[in-house]
Amino acid sequence: MSRQGRFLFPLxxxxxxxxxxxxxxxxxxxVHADAHAHEEHGHHDSFISKYIFSQDHKTIAKQFLFLGxxxxxxxxLFSVFFRLQxxxxxxxxxxxxxxxxxxAKDGILDPNFYYALVTMHGTILVFFVLTAGxxxxxxxxxxxxxxxxxxxxxxxxxxxxxxxxxxxxxVMFVSLFLQTGPANGGWTxxxxxxxxxxxxxxSKVGMDLWLISMALFIISVALGGxxxxxxxxNMRTKGMTFFRMPLTVWALFFTAVVGLLSFPVLFxxxxxxxxxxxxxxxxxxxxxxxxxxxxxxxxxxxxxxxxLFWFLGHPEVYIIILPAFxxxxxxxxVNARKPVFGYRAMVxxxxxxxxxxFIVWAHHMxxxxxxxxxxxxxxxxxxxxxxxxxxxVFNWITTLWRGNLRLTPAMCFAIGFVSLFISGGLTxxxxxxxxxDIPLHDTYFVVAHFHIVMGLAxxxxxxxxxxxxxxxxxxxxxxxxxGYIHFTVTLIGSYMIFWPMHYxxxxxxxxxYYAFESFEFxxxxxxxxxxxxVFAIIVFCAQLLFVFNFFYSIYKGRKATELNPWGATTLxxxxxxxxxxxxxxxxxxEVYRWPxxxxxxxxxxxxxxxxxxxxxxxxxx
Amino acid sequence: xxxxxxxxxxxxxxxxxVVQLARAGELLSIARGAKxxxxxxxxxxxxxYFMIAFLILGMIGGFWSxxxxxxxxxxxxxxxxxxxxxxxxxxxxxxxxxxxxxxQILVFWFAFRYRGGSGxxxxxxxxxxxxxxxxxxxxxxxxxxxVIMGLRTWFHTLTPSQKPELEVEAIAEQFNWTIxxxxxxxxxxxxxxxxxxAENPLGIDWSDENSHDDFITAExxxxxxxxxxxxxxxxxxxxxxxxxxxRVKMDCVPGIPTQFPFTxxxxxxxxRNELNDPNFMFFLACAELCGVSHWNMRRNLFVExxxxxxxxxxxxxxxxxxxxxxxxxxxxxxxTQDNSEKKDEQTGEIPVSAAHKTP
Numbered sequence: 015m016s017r018q019g020r021f022l023f024p025l026x027x028x029x030x031x032x033x034x035x036x037x038x039x040x041x042x043x044x045v046h047a048d049a050h051a052h053e054e055h056g057h058h059d060s061f062i063s064k065y066i067f068s069q070d071h072k073t074i075a076k077q078f079l080f081l082g083x084x085x086x087x088x089x090x091l092f093s094v095f096f097r098l099q100x101x102x103x104x105x106x107x108x109x110x111x112x113x114x115x116x117x118a119k120d121g122i123l124d125p126n127f128y129y130a131l132v133t134m135h136g137t138i139l140v141f142f143v144l145t146a147g148x149x150x151x152x153x154x155x156x157x158x159x160x161x162x163x164x165x166x167x168x169x170x171x172x173x174x175x176x177x178x179x180x181x182x183x184x185v186m187f188v189s190l191f192l193q194t195g196p197a198n199g200g201w202t203x204x205x206x207x208x209x210x211x212x213x214x215x216x217s218k219v220g221m222d223l224w225l226i227s228m229a230l231f232i233i234s235v236a237l238g239g240x241x242x243x244x245x246x247x248n249m250r251t252k253g254m255t256f257f258r259m260p261l262t263v264w265a266l267f268f269t270a271v272v273g274l275l276s277f278p279v280l281f282x283x284x285x286x287x288x289x290x291x292x293x294x295x296x297x298x299x300x301x302x303x304x305x306x307x308x309x310x311x312x313x314x315x316x317x318x319x320x321x322l323f324w325f326l327g328h329p330e331v332y333i334i335i336l337p338a339f340x341x342x343x344x345x346x347x348v349n350a351r352k353p354v355f356g357y358r359a360m361v362x363x364x365x366x367x368x369x370x371x372f373i374v375w376a377h378h379m380x381x382x383x384x385x386x387x388x389x390x391x392x393x394x395x396x397x398x399x400x401x402x403x404x405x406x407v408f409n410w411i412t413t414l415w416r417g418n419l420r421l422t423p424a425m426c427f428a429i430g431f432v433s434l435f436i437s438g439g440l441t442x443x444x445x446x447x448x449x450x451d452i453p454l455h456d457t458y459f460v461v462a463h464f465h466i467v468m469g470l471a472x473x474x475x476x477x478x479x480x481x482x483x484x485x486x487x488x489x490x491x492x493x494x495x496x497g498y499i500h501f502t503v504t505l506i507g508s509y510m511i512f513w514p515m516h517y518x519x520x521x522x523x524x525x526x527y528y529a530f531e532s533f534e535f536x537x538x539x540x541x542x543x544x545x546x547x548v549f550a551i552i553v554f555c556a557q558l559l560f561v562f563n564f565f566y567s568i569y570k571g572r573k574a575t576e577l578n579p580w581g582a583t584t585l586x587x588x589x590x591x592x593x594x595x596x597x598x599x600x601x602x603x604e605v606y607r608w609p610x611x612x613x614x615x616x617x618x619x620x621x622x623x624x625x626x627x628x629x630x631x632x633x634x635x
Numbered sequence: 636x637x638x639x640x641x642x643x644x645x646x647x648x649x650x651x652x653v654v655q656l657a658r659a660g661e662l663l664s665i666a667r668g669a670k671x672x673x674x675x676x677x678x679x680x681x682x683x684y685f686m687i688a689f690l691i692l693g694m695i696g697g698f699w700s701x702x703x704x705x706x707x708x709x710x711x712x713x714x715x716x717x718x719x720x721x722x723x724x725x726x727x728x729x730x731x732x733x734x735x736x737x738x739q740i741l742v743f744w745f746a747f748r749y750r751g752g753s754g755x756x757x758x759x760x761x762x763x764x765x766x767x768x769x770x771x772x773x774x775x776x777x778x779x780x781x782v783i784m785g786l787r788t789w790f791h792t793l794t795p796s797q798k799p800e801l802e803v804e805a806i807a808e809q810f811n812w813t814i815x816x817x818x819x820x821x822x823x824x825x826x827x828x829x830x831x832x833a834e835n836p837l838g839i840d841w842s843d844e845n846s847h848d849d850f851i852t853a854e855x856x857x858x859x860x861x862x863x864x865x866x867x868x869x870x871x872x873x874x875x876x877x878x879x880x881x882r883v884k885m886d887c888v889p890g891i892p893t894q895f896p897f898t899x900x901x902x903x904x905x906x907r908n909e910l911n912d913p914n915f916m917f918f919l920a921c922a923e924l925c926g927v928s929h930w931n932m933r934r935n936l937f938v939e940x941x942x943x944x945x946x947x948x949x950x951x952x953x954x955x956x957x958x959x960x961x962x963x964x965x966x967x968x969x970x971t972q973d974n975s976e977k978k979d980e981q982t983g984e985i986p987v988s989a990a991h992k993t994p
Binding site for chain 1: 672693735746762774926
């Protein structure tokens, strides 16, 4: 246990002790716990306590991952449905009627359901896959293993965190089958559209369920985040100072901090919206005439909702991308057989991004009629955030320089991540500059920008993480050949889908259009839309191949027999092949050095558990 | 249905073949004694060549596609501020383009050049303060330049120093636009959402005399080279007033008036000649998701010479003169009065929207 942590965060000292009471078998303080004792304790675990209501962080991580994959398939399938409509508007696809019933009469997608699909695609991917599925999985899996803890600070809250996510998922899933359809006002659910039952089909029961689901989800994020933060601060093993933590842990730690500070604001926004919808309050509503009558709401502001929403919404994109930063930094370094370049700069740039991420939200709102002076402040901070991002990119590139690259599927995805993060990040300089945002706002340029920089890039980080830590999760390897096919098809497809969208956006083609038949000027991109849709379907199939590889390899993959197959320095590779609850059968190892001693003094790698030689300096300090 | 089934079966077959090949490949490499976590030199080389090919073909494809799609892009901006925005776009494109090309080449070239398998050792290079300082300072300087140029354009666009010569109102609703001109007096009459009815779809307050010469149209007509101020509002949900050719976009918000000033610089006729397209049309679109027919909210826009515009404006009939309005006005006067009074009792507040909309 690091003294440093206690001094820095005195308020949280009590947390691990509390957890000890809640669950003594998982306490990190039992440094002398014995392997057999653990296994014997384990034998009373029933199937339910071991696999369903498990309190083992590794099992909870897998639960997050499985549910995340489930949602990813649904979310991606939805995008295939609406890409079919965009590519071939008005053409009949009988199988859509088979799958969607009355929402695709004669095989043609109903515009109401088109908007529901777009809304659900965004909600599912942003929240359920790239928040819960990404940081839920890897924060749970890697934090205790990499800092040398037997479990989370509170395994019980950790379990609750997953089950709140599961409840939230169930509510959202049920909403897909409503008579009036799920929410269809866009994932940003701007009122008044989302507040008024008569404004859209999806603003009836679908929106109620969306809001309830989101409230449950936020509880899940808060419980998980509290755990990740207190675990990192309080439960590091002996010698694991803050600046000996791998970048994965740094990134996941700050992800949790950002989540804890921003998600509650969305909770408030959602609760106020529920009030407006059901109790007749006017937080977001004023001067509305709809459905043939003037409503009594007065004095509210729809723009207030946007401020609250984006106060979460913008940090949210960093909640999504920070874990990917961490995973990619680690995978790049291990497989380049080189230390990650500028470790401290990487940590400080994450800190800078975290701070700035809270003061850039209104760049989503330049054309809402906001005072131009307010807009100008947000231009400044938004472009400023490009500086730490640029530092990270150059550091990743320098990590590759003169390495000895082992191009595993994980490494390939990490390299792909850097490429995509550059491509998507640079277009942010157009959108973040308010005058250029005027013509580009709400066009396909925005769609291309955020899909590349946070959607694809985060997915690439997630894939890198899954391929890399799969042997630690399941004791087997994923099939490399399938992994390479997955990578090559996905990389080509990613650019083929989203690169052309920049051209559409520069032409002003608005996003969230069901069809372009009223605008011959926008409709001239029909051929391009077909091209994009074809690649979307190909990439979707490649992801199915990944899912197949994932589940097949859990049962039939090559068995892992080596403890440390990648030659990594970090602590998770010192655990047994299939670590039980408690992670280390004997003592928790002690840490003597930073996690990136690759290729130092002629050594291939030096594990963190190896004491410094006399006169040797720890490079992290 | 049968073609769908066929495609599905072919797909399944392809997947089965790929999976079988992948399995065989893995068994073969294990039989050859491949160690866990190892990537063979051949595999590294194959992937390295894939990456370098992707880089080269991608760069060629990028430049080729710009040339190919250029004819479809938006033509040069037809407004004063639009030209400035396009200029800023191009400057940003230059900066980012250079960075994009350099960094992408480095990423894929390093992946290619430093692939493993040659027995070479990685170079231990944990950090360099000099390098890190360079790539902190250089982006900071570039960002500062972009911010300064951006904010100048931003303020010039939204807060021009001249006074507008014409005020036009655009009111959005699901799924329609209504355009109102101030008429001869140059002043828009007050509106209030509670006065909206079938006969008075905009809720114009006829007791305000400024409203009596206001006229309502479906199309937008603007005189060339005059600063026009668009006053924007929405009846029901959010909409966004988007004129792509003029680089104009501003949300229409129920309860909060918004506006956008701009000067059209080219008549429709001139643009048609320039583009050699007799059917060319400026248009208005909605750019904020507003419901199920969001994609159908179009209005045409015509930019004309001063004389043509005046002639058109003189031909328009004020909404007040339309017989039905006058009649309904007499009948409804008391009702509306009652409504707004009731509201005041309930909330103790004076409705603000009408006051805001006074020019």
